[in-house]
Amino acid sequence: MIEWPESKIHAFQKTLLDWYDHNKRDLPWRRDHDPYHVWISEIMLQQTQVHTVIPYYERFMGEFPSVADLANADEGRLMKAWEGLGYYSRARNLQKAARQIVQDYDNVWPRDIAELQKLAGIGPYTAGAIASIAFNQPVPAVDGNAFRVFSRLLEIDDEISKPQTRKIFEQVISKIISQERPGDFNQAIMDLGSSYMTAANPDSDHSPVKAFNQAYIDGVELNYPVKNKKPRPIEVDYFALVIRSSAGILMEKRPDSGILADFWTFPLVAKEDLLAFSGQDEFAEDEDALTAMTDYFAQQYGLTLAFQFLPVKKVTHIFTHRKWLMTLLSADLTTENDLSLFPGRFFSKEDFIQHAFPKVQQKLIDRVNSLDE
DNA sequence: TAATCGTGGGT
DNA sequence: TACCCAAGATT
Numbered sequence: 398m399i400e401w402p403e404s405k406i407h408a409f410q411k412t413l414l415d416w417y418d419h420n421k422r423d424l425p426w427r428r429d430h431d432p433y434h435v436w437i438s439e440i441m442l443q444q445t446q447v448h449t450v451i452p453y454y455e456r457f458m459g460e461f462p463s464v465a466d467l468a469n470a471d472e473g474r475l476m477k478a479w480e481g482l483g484y485y486s487r488a489r490n491l492q493k494a495a496r497q498i499v500q501d502y503d504n505v506w507p508r509d510i511a512e513l514q515k516l517a518g519i520g521p522y523t524a525g526a527i528a529s530i531a532f533n534q535p536v537p538a539v540d541g542n543a544f545r546v547f548s549r550l551l552e553i554d555d556e557i558s559k560p561q562t563r564k565i566f567e568q569v570i571s572k573i574i575s576q577e578r579p580g581d582f583n584q585a586i587m588d589l590g591s592s593y594m595t596a597a598n599p600d601s602d603h604s605p606v607k608a609f610n611q612a613y614i615d616g617v618e619l620n621y622p623v624k625n626k627k628p629r630p631i632e633v634d635y636f637a638l639v640i641r642s643s644a645g646i647l648m649e650k651r652p653d654s655g656i657l658a659d660f661w662t663f664p665l666v667a668k669e670d671l672l673a674f675s676g677q678d679e680f681a682e683d684e685d686a687l688t689a690m691t692d693y694f695a696q697q698y699g700l701t702l703a704f705q706f707l708p709v710k711k712v713t714h715i716f717t718h719r720k721w722l723m724t725l726l727s728a729d730l731t732t733e734n735d736l737s738l739f740p741g742r743f744f745s746k747e748d749f750i751q752h753a754f755p756k757v758q759q760k761l762i763d764r765v766n767s768l769d770e
Numbered sequence: 771t772a773a774t775c776g777t778g779g780g781t
Numbered sequence: 782t783a784c785c786c787a788a789g790a791t792t
Contacts, residue, residue, distance in 0.1 A: 442788040449778065449787085486791080520790045540788045560771085588789055596786060597780075628773095629784080638776025658776065716776060756777060 398553045399611055409609050410575045410582065414604035419586035422447075425454055430580070432506045432531035433464055436494075439523045440487050442458070447591070451480055464504065468495035473753070480753040490518030498517040498591040503527065508532045512605060521563065530580035537570035538583040539563055543592025547573075548622035549594060549612040553715065557622045615762065634668035636690060637723040639765055640702065642730040644743035646765070657755050664741065665723070666690065692728060698738040702728035721757065724763065 401409070421427070424447065437457060441450045457478050461467040467475075470492060479488035494516040498504060502685035506527075507513055513524035523536035536541065544557045547566060555562040575582040593604035601613040614620045640647035649664040651657050668686075672678065673687040674696075687704045695701045706727040715723045736742065745751075749762060 401791090439788060444776080444777070444787060444789060445786050481777075483778090484789085486775070487789090490790080518790065522789060526788070538788080541786085542788065558772090591788085627785085658775090713774095716774095718774065 398551050398569075401551075404688055405609070406573050410572065412606055413585050413589070414575060414578060414581060414608070417581055417588060419590070421584070422568075425451060425458075427584075430531050430533075432527055434458070435527050435531045436519075436523070437491070440491055440518060440524045441482065443523075444484065445482065446502055449482075453479070462669075464495050464498050466739055467492060468499045468587050473751070474603065475594045476753040477751075481759075483756075485660075485755070487518055493517035494519065508534065510534070510536055517590070521567075526583065527605075529574075533580055535571075535574055535576045535579040537567045537574060539566045539570065540587065542587045542594075543570065543583075544622045545596060546590045546594050549618055550606070551608055551614070552611045552617075552621065554623055558622055561721065616648035628718070630715055630718050632720045632722060635721055635723045636666045636668065636671065636686065637725050637761055638664040638666065638690075638704075639707065639725060639727040639761075640664065640730060641727070642734075642743055645745040645748065646743065647730070647736075647739070647741055648744045648748075649739070656719065657757070660753055660755055661741070661744070662758050663761050664756075666693065668724075686724070687726065700730070700734055700736075700739065701732075702730065704728045707764070707768065709767075712764060714760060723761070725761070736752070 424438075426434050428434075430576055438450065440452055441457075460474065460478055461470055465503060472489075472492070475488055475492055477483065479485060484489075497516050498506065507515075508528065510521075510524040513519050513527055514521065519527070522538055522540045525536045526540075528534040528536050544566060547553060547569060548557070548570045549768055551569065552568070553565065555565055557563075557566075589604070589606065593600050593753075594610075599613075599618055601607045601610055601618060604610065604613075607613055610618070612621050638647070648661040651660050651662055653659050671686065671689050671693060672680070674693050675685075677689075679687075680686045680689070683706070687706070690704045691702055694702050704726045705728070707727050710725045712723045712725065714723070754762065
């Protein structure tokens with residue numbers, strides 16, 4: 398890591414802020430510095446690209462214009478507003494934090510970053526972003542852009558996923574950040590990181606701060622930031638079940654923790670579980686899974702179902718750490734059945750419209766709808 | 771500390 | 782294709 402003298406720090410601040418003043422992106426959450434606006438945008442932007450967030454942000458502000466509106470919102474409406482954005486605990490934490498602000502802080506935002514981090518879903522980055530952008534406090538906001546930009550500017554070789562590395566960056570940025578315009582400084586770093594100093598194809602030849610970019614000068618830009626490789630998603634085989642009756646399609650409520658917590662999904666049976674249930678290592682014939690599933694539903698839930706494969710029977714969905722390979726089976730419930738042992742209920746067309754579904758379920762819903770055409 | 775938690779886009 | 786990346790937080 399190299400260090401900058403005071404004169405270079407001031408030159409960098411001026412170059413960066415001059416560039417930002419003439420080139421900052423016109424984004425809906427930059428119309429003012431309202432902490433509510435800053436907060437909602439920062440949560441939505443976690444691990445999510447700007448162009449994805451913009452329509453969600455606009456709709457969200459239309460539905461929940463204030464902290465109080467969010468605190469009092471119906472959870473179903475909240476999840477519908479977040480539907481498709483992913484990382485759904487963010488939405489649930491938003492409402493928790495809104496209620497904290499109303500109840501614990503008498504509807505007055507805390508300005509201290511330590512206090513901000515007591516709010517649900519607000520960690521070190523988001524606390525820094527709110528404190529600097531909304532309250533003009535000279536604190537760093539170390540996100541992926543800041544890691545990338547400053548690791549290149551100063552050739553910082555520490556591996557960025559380590560918690561102690563964040564402290565190193567916070568210390569470095571605290572010395573460089575503009576005391577007069579900390580919010581603009583942090584946002585300028587983000588704009589820089591998403592334009593000239595990108596991860597894959599940086600354009601430092603034309604960057605306003607190329608003279609400050611030691612890694613570029615040394616021709617080693619792509620070595621930064623130093624980051625560990627992530628493991629590939631683990632593949633899991635499921636049977637996804639389309640069970641119809643006159644009342645609609647049978648849906649299952651997922652547990653209140655883990656992936657897609659609390660969402661309604663088509664019943665999913667892991668192939669591994671079905672094999673274990675039937676005492677086999679593998680289904681010798683595809684059709685063996687159908688009879689195994691029939692036996693499984695009879696024993697587990699007391700339901701008599703004759704399963705068959707759907708015409709298009711494979712759907713895949715990739716999450717960050719899992720890859721679901723789903724085989725679609727269908728069955729009809731023609732007689733009255735006792736559903737008391739099954740963790741779910743039938744969904745009408747209206748239910749499908751009103752509830753929020755994760756993307757993987759929308760894929761399945763689309764497949765089912767295409768069957769009826 | 772390392773794993774978990776979604777989705778869309780780029781190469 | 783397979784992999785990486787995108788304004789991270791939580792456990």
